[in-house]
Amino acid sequence: MLLRISILLLYITLASARKVLYGWNIGWMNANPDGRRERPVMAVNGQWPPPIIRATVGDDLLVTVHNNPPNETTSLHFHGLHQEGSNQMDGPPHVVACPVPIGTSYTYRFRVKEAGTFWWHWHSNGQYMDGLRGALVISDPRSPYQDKCDSELVMSLSDWYHDLQAQLAACYLSPDCNPSGAEPVSYSALVNDNSDTSLRVRPGETYFVHVINMAAFAQMYINFEDHNVTIIEVDGVYTQPRTVSSLYVATGRRYGVLLTAKPDPNKNYAIPVAMDVDAFDNVPNYLRPNTTATLMYDTSKPVPREITVPFFDVIDDITLEPWDRQVALQQPKTRIELNLELFPAFGQNRAGFNGVSYLSPLVPTLYTVVSAPIPLLSDTRIYGDYTNAFVIDYGDVVEITIHNTDDGQHPLHIHGHQVQLISRVLGLFNNGLSHAGQTPIRRDTWTLAGQGTTVIRFVADNPGVWHFHCHMEWHLAAGLAITLVEAPKLIQAKQKEIDANMESICQSQGIVTTGNAAGNAKDWLNLVGQRSNP
Ligand SMILES: *[C@@H]1O[C@H](CO)[C@@H](O)[C@H](O)[C@H]1NC(C)=O
Numbered sequence: 001m002l003l004r005i006s007i008l009l010l011y012i013t014l015a016s017a018r019k020v021l022y023g024w025n026i027g028w029m030n031a032n033p034d035g036r037r038e039r040p041v042m043a044v045n046g047q048w049p050p051p052i053i054r055a056t057v058g059d060d061l062l063v064t065v066h067n068n069p070p071n072e073t074t075s076l077h078f079h080g081l082h083q084e085g086s087n088q089m090d091g092p093p094h095v096v097a098c099p100v101p102i103g104t105s106y107t108y109r110f111r112v113k114e115a116g117t118f119w120w121h122w123h124s125n126g127q128y129m130d131g132l133r134g135a136l137v138i139s140d141p142r143s144p145y146q147d148k149c150d151s152e153l154v155m156s157l158s159d160w161y162h163d164l165q166a167q168l169a170a171c172y173l174s175p176d177c178n179p180s181g182a183e184p185v186s187y188s189a190l191v192n193d194n195s196d197t198s199l200r201v202r203p204g205e206t207y208f209v210h211v212i213n214m215a216a217f218a219q220m221y222i223n224f225e226d227h228n229v230t231i232i233e234v235d236g237v238y239t240q241p242r243t244v245s246s247l248y249v250a251t252g253r254r255y256g257v258l259l260t261a262k263p264d265p266n267k268n269y270a271i272p273v274a275m276d277v278d279a280f281d282n283v284p285n286y287l288r289p290n291t292t293a294t295l296m297y298d299t300s301k302p303v304p305r306e307i308t309v310p311f312f313d314v315i316d317d318i319t320l321e322p323w324d325r326q327v328a329l330q331q332p333k334t335r336i337e338l339n340l341e342l343f344p345a346f347g348q349n350r351a352g353f354n355g356v357s358y359l360s361p362l363v364p365t366l367y368t369v370v371s372a373p374i375p376l377l378s379d380t381r382i383y384g385d386y387t388n389a390f391v392i393d394y395g396d397v398v399e400i401t402i403h404n405t406d407d408g409q410h411p412l413h414i415h416g417h418q419v420q421l422i423s424r425v426l427g428l429f430n431n432g433l434s435h436a437g438q439t440p441i442r443r444d445t446w447t448l449a450g451q452g453t454t455v456i457r458f459v460a461d462n463p464g465v466w467h468f469h470c471h472m473e474w475h476l477a478a479g480l481a482i483t484l485v486e487a488p489k490l491i492q493a494k495q496k497e498i499d500a501n502m503e504s505i506c507q508s509q510g511i512v513t514t515g516n517a518a519g520n521a522k523d524w525l526n527l528v529g530q531r532s533n534p
Pocket residue numbers: 028040071164166
């Protein structure tokens with residue numbers, strides 16, 4: 001009887017999932033968010049900044065994209081959502097899908113199972129820096145902090161370039177144009193795609209502020225003048241509360257914080273945001289690395305001027321604790337060691353892991369999994385020589401150790417998981433080791449220090465093909481990525497074929513959907529013809 005009731009309840013829950021629909025026309029328009037230069041941006045429905053996506057845990061989210069620009073393919077990624085059971089909706093072209101070509105529509109459709117602060121962005125060749133990205137906020141009636149906040153606010157941080165990504169990337173990758181290999185640096189810092197953003201607050205109320213770094217390259221400091229904030233969520237994981245005055249937000253990362261407005265303010269307050277310019281190879285004269293947003297109590301009072309923060313008192317995020325106090329995973333069964341390197345390859349300034357600079361396979365890796373003979377699914381050779389594929393068995397505790405041979409820090413991002421941060425070694429000589437406690441924080445984006453090492457762990461409980469890459473978009477363009485092929489037999493058992501829409505999208509571009517990375521479906525270990533240069 002009890003079983004029957006619970007089956008009935010399950011049925012009702014499934015049947016009553018709310019559908020949240022977005023219909024987007026993607027196209028170019030001009031914008032000038034920093035007031036310094038008008039430039040083409042990728043817009044949604046003729047508007048820029050593009051919209052925030054909002055949904056509630058348990059909703060079915062449907063985003064229909066009509067790709068109308070005359071000269072770009074598209075692909076959306078919902079950064080931080082696990083896409084459990086909906087791998088293809090994760091987005092990255094040639095990893096799990098084909099790009100959506102010019103003049104074509106496609107609907108991303110999946111159930112939202114995670115709550116908190118996320119973002120969505122274009123996931124082809126780093127093109128999101130041309131403007132096609134925005135916040136993704138998933139509310140949660142069962143949040144442990146539900147009673148603590150009255151309202152919410154969104155703060156996206158970004159670095160704004162004046163030139164189109166394609167031109168910048170071409171020069172960045174070319175040793176002739178860019179002998180030093182330095183990454184292009186943006187012109188301005190923006191908050192909510194603006195250089196004078198105001199956040200309206202009412203005295204005494206508490207806000208759940210969603211802070212998202214959607215920059216292409218810059219890590220950002222943020223401080224709240226004369227207000228402390230309490231971290232309650234990172235990357236979609238509720239944390240034990242931690243009160244701070246400043247945050248360090250690496251590219252791709254998010255912080256959910258509570259901010260309580262003063263009960264009797266007599267002025268408006270500054271929210272200084274500053275790029276971490278120490279992370280840049282060079283700091284060009286044209287760069288304005290800082291911006292100031294306003295915590296606006298009273299529009300009749302003056303807007304605060306820029307203030308100098310003598311010292312951003314930020315915490316090491318490895319010291320945060322998840323709300324659920326999940327303990328550190330033990331005895332990893334799969335161990336992966338990665339050396340992060342920047343090196344020349346294919347006549348370009350490239351980057352990669354273990355000497356391999358990522359190149360897209362001819363067949364999207366997910367479709368190789370779907371079409372391959374079962375005995376070969378765990379043979380990484382079928383995924384090609386340039387996808388840096390690692391096969392993981394279902395249920396394994398996986399440990400990935402990443403060593404950085406570069407002096408710069410790198411924000412690394414994994415799709416499909418939030419991983420436990422186990423330890424982090426800062427610097428060349430193993431000094432400054434920080435270990436998580438018994439209950440390590442989980443994130444989907446974490447920092448690897450210059451010449452440092454970071455160890456992460458997760459359970460392979462989400463069958464799928466997952467990209468794992470540096471979230472400095474220049475480095476993704478340079479091939480700093482691997483492919484995790486998680487539980488391929490289970491993927492194949494569940495997905496016998498590609499959905500008809502995606503199949504025709506692939507076909508219309510001549511992208512093969514069966515076979516190994518070279519499109520060979522007869523001789524699976526023969527990779528002749530695989531893509532071997534960018
Ligand atoms: C694509 O179109 C935009 C808007 O017209 C233009 O600025 C850009 O240069 C074009 N890109 C390419 C690669 O032709």
